[in-house]
Structures are given as structure tokens and as C-alpha cells.
Amino acid sequence: MVLNIRESLTGDAQQIVVVENTAKESSSATLSVYIKSDLGWRKQFGSIPVRIGRSGFSERHREGDGTTPMGSFRIQSVFGIVPVPSSGYPYIKIRKNYCWVLRQSEKTYNSLVKGSACVKGDEDLYRIAKGGPYRRSIVLDFNMNPVIRGHGGAIFVHSHSYYASGKTKPTSGCVSLTNVHLVKLLQLLDASLQTRVVMGTKSFLGSSIR
Numbered sequence: 001m002v003l004n005i006r007e008s009l010t011g012d013a014q015q016i017v018v019v020e021n022t023a024k025e026s027s028s029a030t031l032s033v034y035i036k037s038d039l040g041w042r043k044q045f046g047s048i049p050v051r052i053g054r055s056g057f058s059e060r061h062r063e064g065d066g067t068t069p070m071g072s073f074r075i076q077s078v079f080g081i082v083p084v085p086s087s088g089y090p091y092i093k094i095r096k097n098y099c100w101v102l103r104q105s106e107k108t109y110n111s112l113v114k115g116s117a118c119v120k121g122d123e124d125l126y127r128i129a130k131g132g133p134y135r136r137s138i139v140l141d142f143n144m145n146p147v148i149r150g151h152g153g154a155i156f157v158h159s160h161s162y163y164a165s166g167k168t169k170p171t172s173g174c175v176s177l178t179n180v181h182l183v184k185l186l187q188l189l190d191a192s193l194q195t196r197v198v199m200g201t202k203s204f205l206g207s208s209i210r
Contacts, residue, residue, distance in 0.1 A: 003034055003041040005198060006206040009072040015193035016041070017157075017185070019068075019175050024201050025056040027170035031177060033188050044188055050177045051160060054170035057200055061142075061152045061173065063102065068173050069155060070200030073140040075189065079112075080136040081129045085183065088191030094134070098125045100154045110143055110153030123154055133158050136182055138189075140197055157197070158182070175199070 003018075010016055014036045021029040032046030058067035078084055079092040092098075092112070099118035101108045118124040128134040138157040147153075152173065160176045161169040168176070177185070189195055198205060 013196040015195040017197040019199040076139040085187045087189040
């Protein structure tokens with residue numbers, strides 16, 4: 001098996017998490033994990049079904065547009081309210097009044113702030129974690145270096161949200177998967193491999209498998 005993804009997206013990574021679909025507007029995609037060897041990229045895990053933003057993928061994601069950003073991203077940290085497998089990434093135990101700031105007027109836009117009650121427009125991480133989706137979450141470094149207000153934030157890989165019918169919901173811009181698959185992904189991640197998460201349509205990624 002040979003996996004071809006543009007080198008500009010993989011960079012120095014020795015491990016990549018690929019989130020891709022064919023139809024840009026679709027809120028469904030697949031996730032696979034690959035590790036680099038002397039023979040090329042070898043699949044470690046996948047392909048599994050995941051949900052992305054309700055408006056699909058976008059190369060120009062903006063705050064509140066409902067899309068998942070296309071591109072190549074580092075993993076910044078992992079957070080949650082339950083233990084996670086050790087991966088070498090910083091782990092943040094979420095408590096009450098842990099908020100992810102998304103108000104564009106704030107200097108702390110697109111960052112985690114502790115110690116004060118969450119206000120409208122920000123994400124209450126503890127409340128969402130207690131509800132299920134953020135019990136374990138992987139933080140991607142989208143719009144973090146530098147941070148540009150209004151260009152979107154809080155792009156995570158987390159567990160699904162569900163409708164009353166039991167069907168999975170699309171996200172507001174994150175990537176979601178089942179709890180079982182998320183734990184498996186966390187077990188495979190290895191910070192020493194300079195892991196990148198590459199996301200987008202197959203044509204954008206330049207990906208092909210043969």
C-alpha cells in the first residue's frame with residue numbers, strides 16, 4: 001500500500017492522522033492513522049467513519065461558519081475529565097470554570113482560560129465534558145501561531161454528540177468519533193513522532209492509495 005499526500009502537509013511528521021472525504025459539503029468523513037517507515041506510510045488504524053462540521057470542509061474557516069478547516073495541524077494538548085492513554089502530549093484535567101474563549105473582543109481568543117465563570121460566546125469545557133463530547137478531547141493548533149481573531153478556534157477531536165434517535169450529530173467545526181475509536185486513537189498517538197492531523201477533501205490532500 002502506498003499513500004500519497006502532499007509533502008507540504010506532512011512536513012517532518014513520522015505519524016499522520018488523515019481526516020478526509022470526497023464531497024466538500026458533506027459532514028461525514030473517514031479517519032485513518034499512518035506511520036512512516038523506510039517503505040513509506042503504513043496504516044496503523046482505520047478507516048473509520050467520523051463527523052465533521054455541519055457545513056463540511058473549508059479552506060477559509062471562520063468563526064461560526066460551521067465548517068471544519070482543511071490543512072495540516074499539530075496536536076497541542078489533550079484535555080478531559082477522565083484518564084487518557086499516555087501519548088507524550090500535555091494533559092489538562094478539566095474542572096469547573098475552565099472555558100475556551102471564542103469572543104473576538106477578548107485578547108485570550110482561542111485559548112483555555114481557568115478560574116472565572118464562562119460567559120456567552122465561550123465554550124464551557126466542564127459542562128460539555130460532563131455531557132459527554134469533551135470527556136476526552138485532542139486540541140489541534142488551528143489558528144494558534146499566530147492567533148487571528150475571527151478566524152475560528154476550539155478545533156478539537158472529540159467524542160460524538162447524538163440525536164435522540166441515536167444518530168450522530170455533525171459538529172460545529174471539530175472532528176468527532178465514537179468513544180471506543182477515540183481511546184484507540186489516543187493509544188496510538190506518539191508526540192515523539194511529530195504527529196500531524198491532515199484534514200480535507202481527497203483532492204485537497206492529494207491523497208491516493210494503491
